[in-house]
Amino acid sequence: MAAPIIRIDSITKRYGPLTVLDGLSMEVLPGEKLALIGPSGSGKTTILRILMTLETISGGHIEVDGEQLYHMPRNGGLVPADERYLHRMREKIGMVFQHFNLFPHKCVLDNVTLAPMLTKGVAKAEAEKRAMELLDMVGMADKAKSMPAQLSGGQKQRVAIARALALSPKIMLFDEVTSALDPELVEEVLNVMRKLAAETDMTMLLVTHEMGFAHDFADRVLFFDRGKIVEEGKPDDIFRHPRQERTQTFLRKILAAGHRL
Amino acid sequence: MAAPIIRIDSITKRYGPLTVLDGLSMEVLPGEKLALIGPSGSGKTTILRILMTLETISGGHIEVDGEQLYHMPRNGGLVPADERYLHRMREKIGMVFQHFNLFPHKCVLDNVTLAPMLTKGVAKAEAEKRAMELLDMVGMADKAKSMPAQLSGGQKQRVAIARALALSPKIMLFDEVTSALDPELVEEVLNVMRKLAAETDMTMLLVTHEMGFAHDFADRVLFFDRGKIVEEGKPDDIFRHPRQERTQTFLRKILAAGHRL
């Protein structure tokens, strides 16, 4: 078994008096597809945001691809990472947001090429060539010159996925990428993600309320509640035979509300 | 068969150059539970809003409970209804919104009692008694003194239902009342509506993307597309054996995205 690509070691995250993650530990293997599920407020988004270094952590350590994420070695010890160090670490990680967060003042193509050109110094022509390939992959090549405001939610999200892929990260983070979409638009985004899962060996972490998709997509499912992993296992085990009562209650509620597996 | 309680007669609705409803006609029987489904932008919300007199109409007539809704008789003919006439007609109709639209500056109880006291001159004590019964029915009696901001989405929506019921309308309109809710909170609201459907013989019109719920709840399902009723029938017929291709495509997309019937 390969060494984990992500190793989270008892991290703690507090917002003021509120402890959101309390000594959480977990590991992810290279190429693994992980689904994080659980009730609202359980800390799923928080863990993705921490991996993307969008937060600070209150305690613990994270190792990504063999290197510390929030700390850097100095004089034999570890000190809090500085901006330059983080900048280098972020190359390994890409993230897709619930609300897309496309740059509204740039056209689709420019959204995808901006980061490669600025952060990796890729030449414009080359960046655009690669961007068109990615847009083609997500079925958005014909909208390359559109502005984000002219797209539907599903189209925006597909562009956001292409944008994150443009930096060729080793790890992709997806935070409820379909929950801001109209129901009929969900499928087009999920299709792109299925394709992505099938065609690449990227490590993927997915937060979702689409239990059916989580079931089909993930190698492993983690059930979160109140900042802790309550249960984890193969999708079939978690969804069909949850052992913990909290998992059972949660799944019952979700499924009763009209979602299928 | 009883006379229809709602009779919509070739109404047209335009927003500037955009025609949203084009000569739509339909009838609803007293006590009927109707589900309106269809793709985004097909005009489902618009038809409810028109019934609530939140819009103007560009053409056509609507009869509610034997009286014209947007027109009133004068000198033997019909003229556009004035505010006083509309005020009287609105007594027959209640509406629950996707985003609850509770009054944030009033506590739960006051939200429910405000309209009966103001519009019907019900005495405070009596209004509160009835409000507590309704809050009890939706399972919110213990939160009577809470402010809306202290409630979860599901709780807010249950209060909103109680508020609409407080005026004892003959017709209730529900516009995607669960789609702004976290998935685990959906069920509590749907339960209240099941109870309501079972216990009263109110006429109900429901716009929803919860196909499973629509199936169980409705006596009749109307499938909308581009401002027209494309197909209508018993839930089993529409969901299991849709005849129109557009209905089939729509249901396939929705179901593929993880919803069950």
Added chain:
Amino acid sequence: DDSRLEELKAQGFARVAIANEPPFTAVAADGKVSGAAPDVAREIFKRLGVEDIVASISEYGAMIPGLQAGRHDVITAGLFMKPERCAAVAYSEPVLCDAEAFALKKGNPLGLKSYKDIADNPDARIGAPGGGTEEKLALEAGVPRDRVIVVPDGQSGLKMLQDGRIDVYSLPVLSINDLVSKANDPNVEVVAPVEGAPVYCDGAAFRKGDEALRDAFDVELAKLKESGDFAKIIEPYGFSAAAAMSTTREKLCAAQ
């Protein structure tokens, strides 16, 4: 008829417009209005049966419009009689007379002795109160508009002179003396009187149409002058009673 006077008597006070320019007008630390012009007015109104005066400070330029707009009953501010003003208001007989003076930098570096000198020197800028006599004299002498700086009040004028924003500041002699002595600045000197500028006298200025009130005022003013009380009021401020008594409104209004 004397209806205006009756009104004032009934109301118990007269509203006077004053400037903020000692010694013509002055405001004490307790806010009490004094100065030669208001003191004379107060005394005469008392004799006419009007208990007191209520003063509001105004720019010179705003006084006549304010009088016409009914904001004041009379102007007692050292507003010198000039023919065009005589046409606009009803003056009493002369009260305070003074010549014009310059305050300028020590040694009078530009050699300015008259308004004409200022007009002739393209570098010389003169400061004067807006709508006051000095502004008019300067303009009449041919100083172009952009070298006549309108200064809101005496203190500002002196300050601008000290700061080198203007080269000469012109006011009546007694006003300049009062200012300069307060400033106690060895770098400022006074040229008085200005060559070629006549001695001017002010009077209490009434609204056109209030001539009856003005005439009543004149009667008491004449008595005051006669009795010597007039001199007792104004001479402590440095004004000459003789100067005021040696001329008449008729002469002053016809001048030029």
Added chain:
Amino acid sequence: MTDWPGYIGLILQGALVTVELTIMGSALAVVVAFAAGLGRVSRFMAVRALATAYIEFFRGTSIFVQLFWAYFVLPFAGITLTPLQTGVLALGLNVGAYGAEVVRGAVKAIGREQREACIALNLTRGQAMRHVILPQALSLMLPTFGNNAIELLKGTAVVSLISLTDMTFQAQVVRAQTGNTLIPFATILVLYFLMALAISWGMRWLERRVTRGLDGVRT
């Protein structure tokens, strides 16, 4: 020797006038702000037009012009106001015009959804405005009203130009009588600042009271 305590007393007298002007001007401003602000969203064309004309005129012509006009020109129309009345009128109407836009903005910001809930509950327009829209709009207006009150306070300095003996005017008098420029001006700068602080503290207190229980959350 200069009688400084006396002259500072003079400035304090002026401060009183400034406070008086600010309070009365604000009171007038609030009244006209609501009248014109609600007029702007009226159903009646004529009311809307009237409110709009008032707002555009007073926002368009500069407080100075309004002040001088009220002071020197109105009397010819037979309306002679005391300088204090003139000041209150000009400041109140001027700031009221800005306040009207705040009222309108806040009422509009409360938005379609609340308005529609009112219709669905069959409230009349008046009831909706009184019981639902205005109570919420008020908490949106308060911060801007606070700023407007400070603008009005600062505007009172301008009335010194029509010989109203406010604080700035008294500072000028003191300056003319004493020959000292720094002391009177520095004194009034500090006093103005303290008054502005008092206004913003007062408004914040009021805001807390009005929004109590709302938690700033708006659905």
Added chain:
Amino acid sequence: MEWDWNFVWQIMPTLLEGLKITILATALGAALAAVIGLVFAILRMTAPKPLARATSFVVEFIRGTPLLVQLYFIFYVLPDIGIRLPALLAGVIGLGLHYGTYAAEVYRAGIENVPRGQWEAAKATNLTGRQTWIHVILPQALPPMIPALANYLIAMFKETPLLSAITVLELMNQAKSVANSSYRYIEPMTLVGVFFLIMSLISVVFLRFLEERYARVEER
């Protein structure tokens, strides 16, 4: 007192002369305010705590005191410490400082209005701080600021009559001086009002245009 058209035509050139100065002072004051506002905003948002605090205090102080008194101060008190500014310059500096504090607020609000998701997306795509500002934040923050800034420009324009108190011969001062020598206030004051109204109405139309033009960027 009757309205006199002859008098109106007679004083028109003088007033237009004053209008020129008014517009000049507004333009210079606005340019200065835009720069000073940026300095204030940056100091408040990024400077070390004590300096940021001090800046906040200065901004609050300037905003809490009347421009008229500030002008008096700049014009009459500053020379005591050797700073003697020409009247127009003193006026422009007063306007610039005063309105700079307003502009600072606009800058801050404009930057804060860029959704947090944009900062995060920039980070997730690994842009540096500078790249984020230049390519993501400012292009979105600036356009929506324009109407607000223009609004203050108009407000400033209407406050220029204050400069008359420090002897600048702008529109109001010209009108007063005309009134002083003619004893007529009706025509000059009304004309000044009309000038301001015309300029304001023009700028309101312009502002509406700006608001429409730049509101579009906000769509998401």
